Amino acid sequence: xxxxxxxxxxxxxxxxxxxxxxxxxxxxxxxxxxxxxxxxxxxxxxxxxxxxxxxxxxxxxxxxxxxxxxxxxxxxxxxxxxxxxxxxxxxxxxxxxxxxxxxxxxxxxxxxxxxxxxxxxxxxxxxxxxxxxxxxxxxxxxxxxxxxxxxxxxxxxxxxxxxxxxxxxxxxxxxxxxxxxxxxxxxxxxxxxxxxxxxxxxxxxxxxxxxxxxxxxxxxx
Amino acid sequence: xxxxxxxxxxxxxxxxxxxxxxxxxxxxxxxxxxxxxxxxxxxxxxxxxxxxxxxxxxxxxxxxxxxxxxxxxxxxxxxxxxxxxxxxxxxxxxxxxxxxxxxxxxxxxxxxxxxxxxxxxxxxxxxxxxxxxxxxxxxxxxxxxxxxxxxxxxxxxxxxxxxxxxxxxxxxxxxxxxxxxxxxxxxxxxxxxxxxxxxxxxxxxxxxxxxxxxxxxxxxxxxxxxxxx
Numbered sequence: 500x501x502x503x504x505x506x507x508x509x510x511x512x513x514x515x516x517x518x519x520x521x522x523x524x525x526x527x528x529x530x531x532x533x534x535x536x537x538x539x540x541x542x543x544x545x546x547x548x549x550x551x552x553x554x555x556x557x558x559x560x561x562x563x564x565x566x567x568x569x570x571x572x573x574x575x576x577x578x579x580x581x582x583x584x585x586x587x588x589x590x591x592x593x594x595x596x597x598x599x600x601x602x603x604x605x606x607x608x609x610x611x612x613x614x615x616x617x618x619x620x621x622x623x624x625x626x627x628x629x630x631x632x633x634x635x636x637x638x639x640x641x642x643x644x645x646x647x648x649x650x651x652x653x654x655x656x657x658x659x660x661x662x663x664x665x666x667x668x669x670x671x672x673x674x675x676x677x678x679x680x681x682x683x684x685x686x687x688x689x690x691x692x693x694x695x696x697x698x699x700x701x702x703x704x705x706x707x708x709x710x711x712x713x714x715x716x717x718x719x720x
Numbered sequence: 721x722x723x724x725x726x727x728x729x730x731x732x733x734x735x736x737x738x739x740x741x742x743x744x745x746x747x748x749x750x751x752x753x754x755x756x757x758x759x760x761x762x763x764x765x766x767x768x769x770x771x772x773x774x775x776x777x778x779x780x781x782x783x784x785x786x787x788x789x790x791x792x793x794x795x796x797x798x799x800x801x802x803x804x805x806x807x808x809x810x811x812x813x814x815x816x817x818x819x820x821x822x823x824x825x826x827x828x829x830x831x832x833x834x835x836x837x838x839x840x841x842x843x844x845x846x847x848x849x850x851x852x853x854x855x856x857x858x859x860x861x862x863x864x865x866x867x868x869x870x871x872x873x874x875x876x877x878x879x880x881x882x883x884x885x886x887x888x889x890x891x892x893x894x895x896x897x898x899x900x901x902x903x904x905x906x907x908x909x910x911x912x913x914x915x916x917x918x919x920x921x922x923x924x925x926x927x928x929x930x931x932x933x934x935x936x937x938x939x940x941x942x943x944x945x946x947x948x949x
Contacts (some may be wrong), residue, residue: 646877650870656860663856664874667849668881671888678892698888709880716794717873 506582506595511602513572521603524564526611528557532611536618543620544627551680554611555673559640561607562669563662566644567594568603570652579652583718593645593714601640608633621684628683635699638675642662642703643668646710650717675699731938739931747923752917765916766827773862776819776844778929782812783847785933786854787879790872799944800937802868805875806858807936809851809942811929816848839890846885850878864944 514521532553541551573579582592612633616623623629647664651657679695749770759766789805792798823841824834835841854874861867 578752643877646873648871651857651860654860660853660860662856664853666852667846667853668877670846671881671885674885674888674892694891698884698891702884705884706877709877713794713873713876717869 502585502591502596503595504562505597507590507602510569510572510599512595514568514599514603517666521607523681524561525607526560527564527606529614530609531557531560532614532618539619543697546619547684549627550615550621551677551684553619553635554615554621554680555677558604558608558636559666559669559673560719561611562600562604562640562644565600565603566648566661566665567614567658569600569645569648574652579654589715589718590711592718593649596649597645600645601637604637604641605633608637618664620712622686623690624685628631628689629680632676632679632683632696632699635696635703639676639699639706640665640669642710644704644716646717649714671702672699675702686720723767731935735931735934735938739935741805742924742926742928742931745920745927748922749917749924752920756914756917757767757900762830765826765829768822769914770820770917770921772819772826773918774925775815775822778925779812779816779844779847780931781926782808783851783879783882786812786851786875789866790875793872794876795866799868800941802871803937803940804933806871806940807933809854809875810936811932813848813855814849815929816844816851817924820844837889839886842881843886843887846876847882850874850881854878857888864947875943 514577535549535553535641536546539545547672553588570579573582609630610622612629615621644665647661648657651660651664654660675695675698679692679699682695683689753767753770756767756770758764785808786805789801793801806879827836828834854871857874858867858871861870893929
């Protein structure tokens with residue numbers, strides 16, 4: 500447990516010291532939201548209708564852009580082998596990187612949520628539910644992207660391969676999270692759409708477990 | 721090791737026999753399908769079904785086989801399982817493409833559109849995308865062991881995803897909108913004049929599938945043996 504936290508903490512510190520990666524992703528997403536808001540036209544109704552979809556697709560892009568960060572530094576500094584040499588099972592590497600990805604995605608997601616509230620007139624009133632769906636959705640993204648990022652860490656074409664592999668898999672997350680967000684925005688009582696949250700929860704549980712189990716087998720060495 | 725590689729890379733007569741029988745069966749099945757009477761509501765268009773249903777079944781069978789052999793590879797670590805898993809995916813992709821294509825050709829005159837975002841279609845398209853990813857990953861990795869492990873990971877995670885996305889796409893569509901197009905698929909299965917050619921085609925395609933997978937595995941085994949030397 501302690502190892503997991505240390506690994507995530509170390510990666511986060513390195514990420515914030517480096518800055519360039521995270522900031523360029525956030526800036527890319529801001530520009531993307533801006534262009535999309537322009538494309539959907541000035542009518543607030545239209546914008547509000549498009550907001551959940553835009554939000555979750557933007558986060559999916561962020562997920563695949565940030566996925567390379569998790570293992571990119573390990574490969575650049577060739578510290579991946581050192582990590583693998585540590586005694587004990589290797590699942591903790593997965594969980595540490597997962598935590599790192601999750602924190603990054605949550606941060607980006609919160610920025611996006613506020614931006615969508617402003618640019619797309621998304622009412623952020625029951626904000627607790629928004630944060631919850633953001634948490635579950637980000638966990639779903641992170642579970643998959645972390646796994647594939649580890650697998651493809653040493654390949655040259657990974658920037659192209661990652662989205663190709665990740666996007667078909669995250670479709671259930673995008674659908675469920677988007678539908679829930681949409682219902683929140685439309686003011687549908689939360690009790691009626693809890694099924695979407697349950698689907699997200701099931702997805703997260705299955706994927707975190709499956710990926711953690713497969714991780715030691717798939718990682719090199 | 722060398723001996724087993726040689727054995728599995730030999731083109732045996734069983735594979736050839738299966739391939740020949742399968743090819744013959746497809747020809748027979750084609751003529752049977754073409755001579756079947758037109759459907760009451762759909763006319764001659766229903767003949768597409770004789771091709772479409774068996775290819776779709778083979779596509780799903782391929783995904784189960786790929787899952788099975790990928791798990792088998794991760795447990796037993798025998799290169800043979802990896803080659804068979806890859807072969808099922810490659811052959812399965814062809815069947816999946818045929819199923820999607822023939823389905824679209826059938827949908828246009830029947831539903832009026834080539835594509836509908838209905839759960840079965842959507843998940844099949846997702847499955848197709850996952851297996852395209854599988855083939856691309858295999859192409860990108862040169863180290864045979866890493867390639868096998870990565871491919872197994874993709875196949876296993878991908879096939880876990882199919883039931884989940886089937887459910888989510890189903891709920892996604894059924895919670896809000898009413899279906900605009902009535903799916904009349906269940907109606908067609910009754911008549912024997914249609915069922916028989918479909919079963920013949922199914923048997924023929926199963927043989928072809930098995931034969932092609934064996935053939936592809938043999939080629940892969942030969943390639944692996946040459947790389948070793």
